[in-house]
Amino acid sequence: MxxxxxxxxxxxxxxxxxxxxxxxxxxxxxxxxxxxxxxxxxxxxxxxxxxxxxxxxxxxxxxxxxxxxxxxxxxxxxxxxxxxxxxxxxxxxxxxxxxxxxxxxxxxxxxxxxxxxxxxxxxxxxxxxxxxxxxxxxxxxxxxxxxxxxxxxxxxxRVTKSERELDYMREAARISEEAMLAGLETIEEGVPESEAARAIYDALIRGTDDYGGDYPSIVPLMPSGDHTGTPHLTWTDREFERGDPVIIELSGCRHRYHSPLARTTYVGDPPAEMTERMEIVVEGLEAALDAAEPGVTCERVERAWRDVISKYDIEKEERIGYSMGLGYPPDWGEHTASLRPGDETVLEENMTFHMIPGLWFDDFGVELSETFRITSNGAEVLADFPRELFST
Amino acid sequence: MxxxxxxxxxxxxxxxxxxxxxxxxxxxxxxxxxxxxxxxxxxxxxxxxxxxxxxxxxxxxxxxxxxxxxxxxxxxxxxxxxxxxxxxxxxxxxxxxxxxxxxxxxxxxxxxxxxxxxxxxxxxxxxxxxxxxxxxxxxxxxxxxxxxxxxxxxxxxRVTKSERELDYMREAARISEEAMLAGLETIEEGVPESEAARAIYDALIRGTDDYGGDYPSIVPLMPSGDHTGTPHLTWTDREFERGDPVIIELSGCRHRYHSPLARTTYVGDPPAEMTERMEIVVEGLEAALDAAEPGVTCERVERAWRDVISKYDIEKEERIGYSMGLGYPPDWGEHTASLRPGDETVLEENMTFHMIPGLWFDDFGVELSETFRITSNGAEVLADFPRELFST
Structure with missing residues (x-):
């Protein structure tokens, strides 16, 4: 092996x-x-x-x-x-x-x-x-x-990936899809956060019929309820409550290669405001993905996101993505190119990024991410997972 | 919480x-x-x-x-x-x-x-x-x-633990027992290593009826087959084969406190030589546990182990244990007192150690560990798990 x-x-x-x-x-x-x-x-x-x-x-x-x-x-x-x-x-x-x-x-x-x-x-x-x-x-x-x-x-x-590296990242993406599904299916009122973590881990290691999964460099993160503003707290025995927003960020892993994926769900019927905010996130993410192609700078991709949210009078200072792939704990990021103002890295074919824009407000946050590869003329998203606000 | x-x-x-x-x-x-x-x-x-x-x-x-x-x-x-x-x-x-x-x-x-x-x-x-x-x-x-x-x-x-810290370590020990059982029950001929990792993770996060488990600072390690001499390789999709020795090292975790546990199993009927070597490990471990009490040095505890194995003409240079408890990846060890020659740390009540002696030979290794607390006059082992060579 x-x-x-x-x-x-x-x-x-x-x-x-x-x-x-x-x-x-x-x-x-x-x-x-x-x-x-x-x-x-x-x-x-x-x-x-x-x-x-x-x-x-x-x-x-x-x-x-x-x-x-x-x-x-x-x-x-x-x-x-x-x-x-x-x-x-x-x-x-x-x-x-x-x-x-x-x-x-x-x-x-x-x-x-x-x-x-x-x-x-x-x-x-x-x-x-x-x-x-x-x-x-x-x-x-x-x-x-x-x-x-x-x-x-x-x-x-490491920034540009070989075909074999991309194969492993695509395999990891299949695992990420399975794990996200497992998490979304498990989360409901009265279920402890640890139960959802368990379901996600089960899918992360089970993998697919063709291969199992490796341990991810970051544990599944599930900030929920009041804690969607605390993106890096890990699961506890707290039970999900009606009215909780829950952000799931996870990654499958193959031969240490990752393909992270984040989605947001809501325990109960989400308020209209939250659904609207998620629509903005998706619009901004898709605009940024559309902007990504060889020859374009990282900051230009981020600007496409910021142009969208500024239409809705929203400002955000955090970077929205970073180059990634191979990793060990504590991180799957490469610490090189970031999608943010001032990063003039020029995109090349077979660079890979995790784009993870989010919007946080006083009482909740929504987040949705994709891992993508720069192709000869655009961006290939590795996972195939609906871009929407989920609910239980 | x-x-x-x-x-x-x-x-x-x-x-x-x-x-x-x-x-x-x-x-x-x-x-x-x-x-x-x-x-x-x-x-x-x-x-x-x-x-x-x-x-x-x-x-x-x-x-x-x-x-x-x-x-x-x-x-x-x-x-x-x-x-x-x-x-x-x-x-x-x-x-x-x-x-x-x-x-x-x-x-x-x-x-x-x-x-x-x-x-x-x-x-x-x-x-x-x-x-x-x-x-x-x-x-x-x-x-x-x-x-x-x-x-x-x-x-x-951090070396001496409070009652509350010890409570969390005992809770972690309950989880370690469950996870070890899950691993031993899953491992058999034809089962992929990742399947065993999945069963162990499931138990680590499920915890007990009273509480779930946190992520451990080190992933479950399962060196097997030719790889029992490679203690820190992680699981792959390789299937266990008849004749494989498998060492399982894992730890439950509660509020970041650990209680590691290691056992060795064999796929098939273990050769007599391996059973004998495990008996030596258990004899040495128990002699070292018997030697542990307040006022005694760390090196004295290790000597009790070495005295036993030298009876069987075996020499080993590695330390056999270390102080531990609270931890984040990549380690649950505290990097302070070690059970090894030259470590003159004097044991005190409520210090906690993971003692993990093992014996490696050309074609296989056996290992068995306990996490223990120094009491007022001896050692309290935290997990309750049989000390023997297991087989499938």
């Missing part, structure tokens, strides 16, 4: 594009600590990002080097395309160590052995799991090195 | 103990970025740790200050015990910003306003989500400040 997730040629292309960007930044080495970037370059896939680990790319080596904990080296052998000499692991006394040992001490030794300890080394300064301590320990160990901030270097390589 | 998760007096005690440690370290302020530590001090509970956020404790203020993203401020109002003047949030253009804005710029302003910008400020240098960039941006913004590494300061306060 892991061997066939992507062809060797795809990894080769990813490494080549990474190296091209390294050359632009005059980097002799790149230390990749973001688990999604590690997976992207090496194929590594394990829940081991709670300890320090990295993939190191050097200018003169064809394969990157996986560096991680001893007990995860077999996981690297099982899931990466790397040969044995490209897998380096530290002993367990480096883990949450009482001995003043840090995994970055070991990583510094690996960089020494690779001959780049006195070179210019790119670090993902703002990546998840690359802590402040990781940086200061590398500084202490490598007095001759020059460090450069290479935070989104690999993320920008 | 959030209001009653803990009494105000419990938060007051936590803040007092944190401040006592801050005084020892002569800190004027402490920036807490670990989501579990943020929850511990403020009650904050949301899936928003994919953006930068923190809780700031200052020597002269009764309440800490929550600092996060604008759209999460309502979540802070809903889940924390803090008053309105202790909730500070940054605008959305700080998020994955193309404008050279960073959330730590805003945090620096908050520290200025709190009058500690020229003081000695403790940082969780090695905490999840406190990135290298977070550190360098604070340095750039606060030229007059002195920074100190306060990585585990709050974690060490």
């Amino acid at each position: 892991p061997q066939s997730t992507f062809e060797p040629s795809e990894y080769e292309r990813r490494i080549e594009e990474t190296k091209a960007r390294m050359r632009e930044d005059e980097l002799d080495a790149l230390v990749v600590a973001d688990p999604a970037n590690m997976n992207y370059l090496s194929g590594y896939d394990g829940w081991s990002f709670y300890v320090h680990q990295a993939v190191v790319v050097t200018a003169d080596r064809d394969e990157p080097v996986w560096v991680g904990r001893g007990q995860d080296a077999n996981g690297a052998r099982a899931t990466t395309w790397l040969s044995e000499e490209s897998i380096e692991s530290y002993s367990d006394d480096h883990v949450h160590s009482p001995y003043d040992l840090h995994p970055m001490d070991y990583l510094a030794d690996v960089l020494e052995a690779l001959g780049v300890a006195d070179g210019r080394i790119g670090l993902e300064m703002d990546a998840y799991y690359f802590t402040a301590k990781s940086y200061t320990r590398l500084q202490e160990n490598l007095g001759e090195a020059t460090f450069a901030d290479a935070t989104l270097l690999v993320n920008w390589v | 959030p209001q009653s998760t803990f009494e105000p007096s419990e938060y007051e005690r936590r803040i007092e103990e944190t401040k006592a440690r801050m005084r020892e370290d002569e800190l004027d302020a402490l920036v807490v970025a670990d989501p579990a530590n943020m929850n511990y001090l403020s009650g904050y509970d949301g899936w928003s740790f994919y953006v930068h956020q923190a809780v700031v404790v200052t020597a002269d203020r009764d309440e800490p200050v929550w600092v996060g993203r604008g759209q999460d401020a309502n979540g802070a109002r809903a889940t924390t015990w803090l008053s309105e003047e202790s909730i500070e949030s940054y605008s959305d253009d700080h998020v994955h910003s193309p404008y050279d804005l960073h959330p730590m710029d805003y945090l620096a302003d908050v520290l200025e306003a709190l009058g500690v910008a020229d003081g000695r400020i403790g940082l969780e240098m090695d905490a999840y989500y406190f990135t290298a960039k977070s550190y360098t941006r604070l340095q750039e913004n606060l030229g007059e400040a002195t920074f100190a590494d306060a990585t585990l300061l709050v974690n060490w306060v």
